[in-house]
Amino acid sequence: MKRVAAALGGFLLLGASAVMADQKIAVEQDNLMRAQGKSMYAIIGKMVKGDIPYEQKAVDDAIADLEQNVAKISTVFTPNPKEQVKDATYGSSQKIWENKKDFDSKIPPVQKAIADVKGKIKDIDGLKVAFKSINDRCSDCHETYRLKLK
């Protein structure tokens, strides 16, 4: 009887940690996208809108951060957490893991758009063009694989 209880306890614990692991994976995936959102919207996007002044170093850093983070998407989205981040606005469609190859195929176009402008943005007009060309490629993936939860 004790053994059964212990086994059952172990099983429940295992279940609980699996749930936690899933939430951790979902959060990690969300954090990667949020980091990209910071470079694209909190820095580049705000400069494009004129909310903050153009600053060369901030632009170069944002592009470098984006380049690094976009390269991580395929790996970070390999495990399927099968749950959304609690209270999140955006979530992941299960289609990602039904069609991971197609999901992954949306990444190189973003990388190309970044590589095409890297080191070449010198003023606000160049930044506007770069913002659009990169953002359009981000949207190509979001249209199919990102869910709006609320």
Ligand code: HEC
């Ligand atoms: C290969 C697919 C893919 C590409 C490319 C991609 N994303 Fe995402 N993005 C997702 C998915 C899936 C979600 C929803 C899950 C999540 O939030 O992690 C998401 C969510 C987001 C969110 C919302 C995060 C939140 O919950 O607040 C932001 C912001 C974002 N992406 C920015 C970007 C930017 C900027 C780019 C381009 C530089 C980009 N993404 C490229 C798939 C992609």
